[in-house]
Amino acid sequence: MGMDDVINKLDILSEDSQYDLACACSSKNPKEHRRRGLDGRWLYPVPLTRGGYGIMLKTLLTNTCSSDCRYCPLRQDGNTARRCTLSPDEIARAFLEYDRRLHLLGLFLSSGIIGNADRTMERLTDTAAILREKYRYRGYIHLKIIPGASPAAIRRSMQLATAVSLNIETPGAEHFAKLSQFKNYDRDIIAPLKLMAAETARGAEFARVKCTTQFIVGASDENDREIVKYMDGIYNRLKFERVYFSAYQGGLGHPDIPGESRFTLSPHDRLTREHRLYQVDFLLRKYNFAAGEIVYAENGNLDLGHDPKEHWAIAHPAFFPVKINRGDREALLRVPGLGPVSVNRIISQRRQRRIGSLSDLGLRGKLAAKARPFLDFT
Numbered sequence: 001m002g003m004d005d006v007i008n009k010l011d012i013l014s015e016d017s018q019y020d021l022a023c024a025c026s027s028k029n030p031k032e033h034r035r036r037g038l039d040g041r042w043l044y045p046v047p048l049t050r051g052g053y054g055i056m057l058k059t060l061l062t063n064t065c066s067s068d069c070r071y072c073p074l075r076q077d078g079n080t081a082r083r084c085t086l087s088p089d090e091i092a093r094a095f096l097e098y099d100r101r102l103h104l105l106g107l108f109l110s111s112g113i114i115g116n117a118d119r120t121m122e123r124l125t126d127t128a129a130i131l132r133e134k135y136r137y138r139g140y141i142h143l144k145i146i147p148g149a150s151p152a153a154i155r156r157s158m159q160l161a162t163a164v165s166l167n168i169e170t171p172g173a174e175h176f177a178k179l180s181q182f183k184n185y186d187r188d189i190i191a192p193l194k195l196m197a198a199e200t201a202r203g204a205e206f207a208r209v210k211c212t213t214q215f216i217v218g219a220s221d222e223n224d225r226e227i228v229k230y231m232d233g234i235y236n237r238l239k240f241e242r243v244y245f246s247a248y249q250g251g252l253g254h255p256d257i258p259g260e261s262r263f264t265l266s267p268h269d270r271l272t273r274e275h276r277l278y279q280v281d282f283l284l285r286k287y288n289f290a291a292g293e294i295v296y297a298e299n300g301n302l303d304l305g306h307d308p309k310e311h312w313a314i315a316h317p318a319f320f321p322v323k324i325n326r327g328d329r330e331a332l333l334r335v336p337g338l339g340p341v342s343v344n345r346i347i348s349q350r351r352q353r354r355i356g357s358l359s360d361l362g363l364r365g366k367l368a369a370k371a372r373p374f375l376d377f378t
Helices: 003-019 088-102 117-134 151-160 185-199 224-236 258-262 267-286 308-315 340-350 365-374
Strands: 042-047 053-060 106-110 140-144 163-165 210-217 242-247
Touching: 003 053, 003 088, 053 088, 088 117, 106 117, 117 140, 117 151, 140 151, 151 163, 151 185, 185 210, 210 224, 210 267, 224 242, 224 267, 242 267, 267 308
Parallel strands: 053 106, 106 140, 140 163, 163 210, 210 242
Antiparallel strands: 042 053
């Protein structure tokens, strides 16, 4: 196949990789958002150890799939018109050509399921092996673990990759069974996730490899409380690097899907729900909140009108106001509108002089207005 044909197929496969977001697209920082290259391919952010972000190419090996995931337009009985596949060598050569022109930081490689999990994993790891061994590529490679992959296939991916991920999809087997009959939740999802955790634990052979996972939010009939409970376990028991969320958008999947009837949300509200889960993720990872402290509506979902920290503050009036000149770091982090950077600035500045207002810190606008009612400046 000529390079032009390879590039044309890569355009299609990169476009279809959008259905597996796996990045913090709900962040307010534009540098953390996925974006399209000039030729239409998806480029994703990668955090740099020295600070800031670079970009990586994200694509599939194939958009043909044996699975039946009801939320996915690439499922076996889906209506995707342009099915295509590239070989491991074609993907490797196309990526290196793209890297030569754009100086990418790496490759995020996923795939539809080609027959079975290990057959697909072999093609994914063959691609990584060609890059590592034939072309001596030493950059970032993120490989998707296919549900049901064998322990040997998972370990092989970890030999070659910088990071690996496997979508947990739903919080529990009951919700998962409403989305797929091809896959078994405990065998194909939970068992591989536990193996990934064990193989990358501190002191283990692949401790350098980062593990992530993702929920498909709103395709099945789970509520946010269930998602957060599982998220807490992923961080505290499995010790994964990140949890991501992808809001299911109506009309992409099978018309008979639980989320279509249970969640009567607009497309905007579906994305707001996703964003609220990312905010909870930050509260757990950066603000020292416990999962049991998160406040929900009666239906078990997060409030779409208030961010989760503000909702907690409203529900705990006795905790406030926090004294800005004497409150400890943990208390200040509970104040709506204040993040770790602002709190560090407060602690640093009050060592030098008393803080009389948020403007003393250079904090203005909506975040300052949100924080002010919860602070005591005496």
